[in-house]
Amino acid sequence: MTMDCESVRRTLGAWLDGEVSEKESREIRAHVEACPSCRAERSRLERLQFVLRAALEEGASKVTFESFWHGIERRISQGRVRHREFWDWLRPVILPRRLAWAIPVTVVCVLAVLFAEQFFFGLGWGPRSNVAAVESIDGHGFNLALLRESETKTTVIWLFEDEDEEEDEPAPEAASTDASL
Amino acid sequence: MAPDVKEEQRVIVEPSDWELVRKCQTGDVGAFQELAAKYYQKVFMVILGILNHREDALEIAQETFYRAFRKIREFRGGSTFYTWLYRIAVNQCIDFQRRQRRAPAEVREAIDELLYERGEHGTDPYDALEGKEVMSRLLAALNDLTPDHKAVIVLRAVEGLSYKEISEILGCSEGTVMSRLHYARKKLQEKLAHFL
Amino acid sequence: MNRLQKLPRLTLLCSLLLVGLSAPLGAAEKAPQGLHLRIGTILASNESEDFDPKLSRMKNQLEVIKYSSYRLIKEEVQKVQWRLNAVFEVPGGRSLVILPQEYRNQRLALKVRLLQGDKPLVDTTVRLRNRGYFLLGGPAHEGGVLILSIFAMTP
Numbered sequence: 001m002t003m004d005c006e007s008v009r010r011t012l013g014a015w016l017d018g019e020v021s022e023k024e025s026r027e028i029r030a031h032v033e034a035c036p037s038c039r040a041e042r043s044r045l046e047r048l049q050f051v052l053r054a055a056l057e058e059g060a061s062k063v064t065f066e067s068f069w070h071g072i073e074r075r076i077s078q079g080r081v082r083h084r085e086f087w088d089w090l091r092p093v094i095l096p097r098r099l100a101w102a103i104p105v106t107v108v109c110v111l112a113v114l115f116a117e118q119f120f121f122g123l124g125w126g127p128r129s130n131v132a133a134v135e136s137i138d139g140h141g142f143n144l145a146l147l148r149e150s151e152t153k154t155t156v157i158w159l160f161e162d163e164d165e166e167e168d169e170p171a172p173e174a175a176s177t178d179a180s181l
Numbered sequence: 182m183a184p185d186v187k188e189e190q191r192v193i194v195e196p197s198d199w200e201l202v203r204k205c206q207t208g209d210v211g212a213f214q215e216l217a218a219k220y221y222q223k224v225f226m227v228i229l230g231i232l233n234h235r236e237d238a239l240e241i242a243q244e245t246f247y248r249a250f251r252k253i254r255e256f257r258g259g260s261t262f263y264t265w266l267y268r269i270a271v272n273q274c275i276d277f278q279r280r281q282r283r284a285p286a287e288v289r290e291a292i293d294e295l296l297y298e299r300g301e302h303g304t305d306p307y308d309a310l311e312g313k314e315v316m317s318r319l320l321a322a323l324n325d326l327t328p329d330h331k332a333v334i335v336l337r338a339v340e341g342l343s344y345k346e347i348s349e350i351l352g353c354s355e356g357t358v359m360s361r362l363h364y365a366r367k368k369l370q371e372k373l374a375h376f377l
Numbered sequence: 378m379n380r381l382q383k384l385p386r387l388t389l390l391c392s393l394l395l396v397g398l399s400a401p402l403g404a405a406e407k408a409p410q411g412l413h414l415r416i417g418t419i420l421a422s423n424e425s426e427d428f429d430p431k432l433s434r435m436k437n438q439l440e441v442i443k444y445s446s447y448r449l450i451k452e453e454v455q456k457v458q459w460r461l462n463a464v465f466e467v468p469g470g471r472s473l474v475i476l477p478q479e480y481r482n483q484r485l486a487l488k489v490r491l492l493q494g495d496k497p498l499v500d501t502t503v504r505l506r507n508r509g510y511f512l513l514g515g516p517a518h519e520g521g522v523l524i525l526s527i528f529a530m531t532p
Contacts, residue, residue: 140496
């Protein structure tokens with residue numbers, strides 16, 4: 001069965017590209033040889049291919065390999081420099097001798113811990129201990145003793161009002177930390 | 182078994198290309214330079230056909246080879262080297278076109294010169310003026326195609342790649358390649374109806 | 378590349394900013410509306426061996442002060458305002474003046490003064506955790522000594 005013009009034109013490009021079966025190829029060839037219209041179509045396709053290739057070849061012919069390679073080589077060396085620079089930057093970060101980042105990081109961590117406590121009361125670590133911190137103390141001429149008992153974490157400020165009585169007074173050793181009386 | 186498959190795959194690569202690829206994989210820039218010398222013109226032609234802009238094409242072609250150099254350790258020889266290279270090139274073009282759109286202009290200058298020279302020497306099948314017009318319209322028509330359609334027609338025109346190879350490069354079926362080619366040619370013929 | 382080199386500096390800058398911001402943030406901690414102060418006055422002596430049952434919860438602690446007898450003679454609770462003096466009468470013509478200064482990091486700062494009439498005996502500034510307390514002892518009273526238990530709690 002011979003092919004009609006429409007089916008031939010649908011596959012004419014593929015036939016020229018050598019992408020049709022042997023049988024199909026024979027049929028198309030027979031049709032094209034016999035059909036002036038399809039022969040003209042074949043010719044147009046071939047010219048199209050020629051013009052396109054010629055244009056691109058001409059465009060490429062102006063590019064010398066030396067200049068082209070120079071562009072690639074530049075990219076390769078820049079890539080290596082970038083790579084090296086990255087490691088140069090990373091090395092002091094990794095090596096302990098130049099832990100420049102450690103200072104800010106430590107500051108940030110400490111602040112994070114301190115402020116997490118403030119903002120998240122549920123964390124529960126609260127004040128470090130029950131021990132009252134005595135910031136200043138003035139006995140106005142009297143003797144004073146400041147006692148801090150570690151086991152019960154108690155702070156006692158003891159006032160020795162009278163020197164005569166002082167000898168009789170037993171020195172306190174510790175006091176309570178219980179929250180209620 | 183897997184090792185046998187790998188051996189089979191390697192056969193696809195031309196021995197000389199494969200040899201150079203292996204050297205490149207050990208960091209041999211000289212071997213890569215040989216591969217670049219072999220393929221740079223065709224890669225440039227394909228990119229020029231898709232982008233239709235000389236400076237952009239040059240930039241993208243060089244970027245294509247640079248990326249190929251960086252990724253060459255990943256190349257296992259499952260396809261031909263140039264198929265792999267064209268795949269990188271086409272992807273680069275598509276990425277580039279997504280980033281920016283350019284009006285075609287500069288390839289036309291090259292074609293004008295080509296036609297002028299051929300007309301002068303009497304080797305061109307067309308009259309110089311007619312040929313200029315044809316190519317000018319061809320480029321305008323090419324520019325109306327989508328990057329996918331441009332890619333198939335350019336890959337076929339430049340390298341004469343099989344539909345199978347083009348389908349591997351573009352990541353589509355051979356049927357899609359055939360239909361895209363048919364469509365692209367039809368569109369170009371319509372635009373150049375009076376000149377072809 | 379410059380951007381990479383600047384990174385540690387940026388980190389430093391950010392941390393300094395954080396430090397800068399931390400001060401107002403810390404200050405922004407909302408102080409509770411006033412606080413409760415509970416002052417217990419305990420008479421410790423060696424005249425007997427009685428131990429006031431009201432002080433049973435403090436027994437272990439008080440015993441280490443080495444007196445044989447402890448008696449709670451007074452307990453007073455006041456709700457006081459920040460930065461306003463609160464005065465507690467202490468037996469023997471004494472008074473305890475407490476000025477709640479600030480509340481920060483869940484700690485209360487109290488300025489505490491023990492006076493004999495107008496004469497200051499002790500002047501101290503103490504930081505306590507919320508619901509914490511400390512002891513101020515020593516003034517002689519009725520053959521023994523007074524121990525003041527100063528307890529502070531936010532509402």
